[in-house]
Amino acid sequence: xxxxxxxxGRSRTGIPTGRLAVWxxxxxxxVIFGGLIAAYLLNRFLHGSWEVSAAYTNTFIGGANxxxxxxxxxxxxxxxxxxxxxxAKTARKYIWYTIGLGGLFMGFKSYEYATEISHGFTLFxxxxxxxYYTATGLHGFHVLCGMVIMAIIAEKDIKHEQNxxxxxxxxxxxxxxxxxxxxxxxxxxxxx
Amino acid sequence: xxxTATATAGVDHHDDHGHHESFWSKYCFSTDHKIIGFQYxxxxxxxxxxxxxxxxxxxxxxxxxxxxxPFFGVVSPAAYNSLVTNHGTIMIFWVAMPVLIAALGNFxxxxxxxxxxxxxxxxxxxxxxxxxxxxxVLIASFFVPQGGFGGAWTAYPPLSAESQYNGTPFGAPMxxxxxxxxxxxxxxxxxxxxxxxxxxRAKGMKLYDIPMVVWMIVIASILFMASVGPLVxxxxxxxxxxxxxxxxxxxAAGGDPVMWQHLFWFFGHxxxxxxxxxxxxVVIEIICTFSRKKLFGYKMILYSSIGLGILSFFxxxxxxxxxxxxxxxxxxxxxxTLLISxxxxxxxxxxxxxxxxxxxxxxxxxxxALSFIAEFLIGGVTGIWLGSSGTDIYLHDTYFVLAHFHYTxxxxxxxxxxxxxxxxxxxxFGRHMNEFWGKxxxxxxxxxxxxxxxxxxxxxxxxxxxxxAGYTAYPDLYTENFQDLRVFATGSLIxxxxxxxxxxxxxxxxxxxxxxxxxxxxxxxxLEWVAPSPPPHGNFGDNLPExxxxxxxxxxxxxxxxxxxxxxxxxxx
Numbered sequence: 061x062x063x064x065x066x067x068x069g070r071s072r073t074g075i076p077t078g079r080l081a082v083w084x085x086x087x088x089x090x091v092i093f094g095g096l097i098a099a100y101l102l103n104r105f106l107h108g109s110w111e112v113s114a115a116y117t118n119t120f121i122g123g124a125n126x127x128x129x130x131x132x133x134x135x136x137x138x139x140x141x142x143x144x145x146x147x148a149k150t151a152r153k154y155i156w157y158t159i160g161l162g163g164l165f166m167g168f169k170s171y172e173y174a175t176e177i178s179h180g181f182t183l184f185x186x187x188x189x190x191x192y193y194t195a196t197g198l199h200g201f202h203v204l205c206g207m208v209i210m211a212i213i214a215e216k217d218i219k220h221e222q223n224x225x226x227x228x229x230x231x232x233x234x235x236x237x238x239x240x241x242x243x244x245x246x247x248x249x250x251x252x
Numbered sequence: 253x254x255x256t257a258t259a260t261a262g263v264d265h266h267d268d269h270g271h272h273e274s275f276w277s278k279y280c281f282s283t284d285h286k287i288i289g290f291q292y293x294x295x296x297x298x299x300x301x302x303x304x305x306x307x308x309x310x311x312x313x314x315x316x317x318x319x320x321x322p323f324f325g326v327v328s329p330a331a332y333n334s335l336v337t338n339h340g341t342i343m344i345f346w347v348a349m350p351v352l353i354a355a356l357g358n359f360x361x362x363x364x365x366x367x368x369x370x371x372x373x374x375x376x377x378x379x380x381x382x383x384x385x386x387x388x389v390l391i392a393s394f395f396v397p398q399g400g401f402g403g404a405w406t407a408y409p410p411l412s413a414e415s416q417y418n419g420t421p422f423g424a425p426m427x428x429x430x431x432x433x434x435x436x437x438x439x440x441x442x443x444x445x446x447x448x449x450x451x452x453r454a455k456g457m458k459l460y461d462i463p464m465v466v467w468m469i470v471i472a473s474i475l476f477m478a479s480v481g482p483l484v485x486x487x488x489x490x491x492x493x494x495x496x497x498x499x500x501x502x503x504a505a506g507g508d509p510v511m512w513q514h515l516f517w518f519f520g521h522x523x524x525x526x527x528x529x530x531x532x533x534v535v536i537e538i539i540c541t542f543s544r545k546k547l548f549g550y551k552m553i554l555y556s557s558i559g560l561g562i563l564s565f566f567x568x569x570x571x572x573x574x575x576x577x578x579x580x581x582x583x584x585x586x587x588x589t590l591l592i593s594x595x596x597x598x599x600x601x602x603x604x605x606x607x608x609x610x611x612x613x614x615x616x617x618x619x620x621a622l623s624f625i626a627e628f629l630i631g632g633v634t635g636i637w638l639g640s641s642g643t644d645i646y647l648h649d650t651y652f653v654l655a656h657f658h659y660t661x662x663x664x665x666x667x668x669x670x671x672x673x674x675x676x677x678x679x680x681f682g683r684h685m686n687e688f689w690g691k692x693x694x695x696x697x698x699x700x701x702x703x704x705x706x707x708x709x710x711x712x713x714x715x716x717x718x719x720x721a722g723y724t725a726y727p728d729l730y731t732e733n734f735q736d737l738r739v740f741a742t743g744s745l746i747x748x749x750x751x752x753x754x755x756x757x758x759x760x761x762x763x764x765x766x767x768x769x770x771x772x773x774x775x776x777x778x779l780e781w782v783a784p785s786p787p788p789h790g791n792f793g794d795n796l797p798e799x800x801x802x803x804x805x806x807x808x809x810x811x812x813x814x815x816x817x818x819x820x821x822x823x824x825x
Contacts (some may be wrong), residue, residue, distance in 0.1 A: 070452045073451055088443070095481050141354070187500065
């Protein structure tokens with residue numbers, strides 16, 4: 061546009077604008093997942109039959125996926141620490157580890173979906189399964205988006221040693237996606 | 253000479269760099285907050301024409317059932333349902349929200365906080381593009397086989413969930429997708445607004461120096477963000493119900509249709525305050541400027557609006573008093589609903605307190621602002637019957653409800669918007685609108701507005717049910733004297749629509765040939781009047797203003813001038 065924008069660099073609160081915005085994104089996402097989880101809980105209390113359906117979810121895969129996601133959060137913290145030290149090589153390495161674990165999560169998830177569908181538990185089997193696929197699907201979509209954004213940050217920003225703050229911002233988002241899973245895992249897999 | 257050169261150096265940024273923008277990059281793909289504000293404004297006004305046309309068609313149908321409506325033809329029951337549904341949807345989501353929040357927020361926030369742009373200009377542009385896409389999807393939904401969605405703007409399942417009930421296999425999902433896209437656009441825009449006000453305020457501008465309209469837009473954005481999530485979740489579920497055949501809201505499949513009502517109204521009621529607060533902010537700015545008085549109770553208004561926002565999350569089930577919610581819950585929701593009138597009353601009384609003893613100038617924006625108080629009061633007071641579960645059980649889903657919420661939404665969306673346009677037009681386009689035609693437009697809007705909706709209170713109290721396409725089909729509901737009232741309301745609507753023509757002519761003619769406006773024609777204090785009219789890209793040139801005081805220092809004793817701009821140092825006379 062040819063015009064220098066001053067506003068972007070200003071910070072009355074002392075918090076960078078990007079980080080503030082990510083927190084607001086997280087805030088708006090909390091209520092989206094909050095609505096979904098609240099609707100799930102209401103139904104769960106109303107319908108005793110959901111316990112029976114929940115018994116068919118694969119706790120082992122769910123647990124393993126919890127493990128991958130939590131580990132990936134650890135790596136994104138390491139990436140942030142490396143970005144603070146302006147160590148592009150290490151930061152990129154850890155971002156890619158995070159993406160890799162996200163991929164592992166998605167792989168397990170796909171396998172899980174495939175086996176469930178082959179056992180006849182589809183989106184339409186019952187309302188429990190409708191919720192299961194909607195909630196985990198929406199969550200998986202967020203994981204996928206995070207992976208894509210991280211790949212862009214690693215290859216476009218960090219490789220060229222610019223926009224270092226984006227590592228922290230995607231980290232905040234990634235932790236949020238993790239925390240959503242921390243809620244979904246007990247609701248869908250453990251509470252039987 | 254040297255002074256003029258430095259003063260204009262910032263203004264002519266583009267020429268300095270030999271940088272010329274094409275029409276497309278300047279007006280269609282600009283990241284300038286003002287241009288994006290205009291895009292929202294004009295899109296909102298265009299959608300308002302569509303929504304207004306819909307109301308003309310179904311009101312004509314109600315006045316003259318079965319006859320052919322000029323410019324439309326005979327209204328079938330399915331078309332009637334689609335018209336009322338999309339009238340409501342358009343007016344809330346594609347007129348009130350884009351104009352009051354997005355257009356005003358985009359245009360005013362950076363100017364009023366003394367900043368050169370939004371902190372995320374590209375996200376800002378993206379937000380408008382997503383919004384435009386949502387409008388296109390909605391308009392396209394009218395032209396698909398079997399027409400646009402007809403399940404009412406609240407989209408209660410199972411009517412909305414299955415095409416065998418609403419008869420719109422394509423219109424219904426498209427309507428849902430359009431609404432969801434629109435919500436995404438406003439989430440993007442809202443994040444930008446909040447972050448900008450938090451981080452990019454002018455030097456010296458403390459929290460209590462922020463103009464009220466900026467506060468109101470920010471609080472409204474936060475309210476929107478905090479309330480809309482459940483509706484997004486619900487929209488996804490409803491979309492699955494419509495297109496894939498899941499049964500989230502289908503009792504036959506073990507689902508619960510009342511759950512949709514909770515998800516919808518958890519958002520739906522705070523939404524009233526999302527659009528109310530910016531309109532209140534506009535009215536406050538105008539009342540202070542044209543009564544030359546300091547705002548009465550700045551902090552009180554601010555705390556009230558925050559309290560109002562918090563309370564608005566605990567009122568949603570008053571829409572469900574007859575939906576089979578626990579009767580004990582109705583005590584709670586009656587109480588919270590009645591409580592919410594307290595902060596609203598505080599704000600309205602603060603406005604009246606500001607007027608008290610002021611030297612009032614009845615300009616067009618001021619007339620609209622004053623009528624906002626009067627008309628909104630009727631809307632607020634009639635809400636008391638609907639908030640109380642006892643009377644609501646009788647009045648629910650009658651024309652009384654319809655008249656009540658039009659007495660709140662029309663002052664908010666129509667009167668609030670017009671007062672804002674008349675007030676900020678000189679700043680937006682550097683020219684004045686014609687006052688005479690403005691006043692004609694004012695009386696031609698406010699009088700017929702009452703002519704439309706006062707009769708509907710009578711109809712509603714008499715038990716007339718809303719959302720019925722043809723009363724003649726129900727002899728018990730059809731009586732001649734009611735028909736007179738319907739004809740009267742429809743006639744008033746047509747008068748109101750005709751009186752919008754002077755506005756549009758005035759708008760366009762003023763845009764081209766209006767009297768040139770100086771930087772601060774109303775002698776107001778806030779920072780947007782420091783920038784030239786119209787403000788250039790970058791707003792204030794090279795030097796951003798610095799703030800020394802609050803925004804409403806009118807008629808301060810011991811000063812020559814009766815106003816004291818926020819950026820004027822103490823030493824200046």
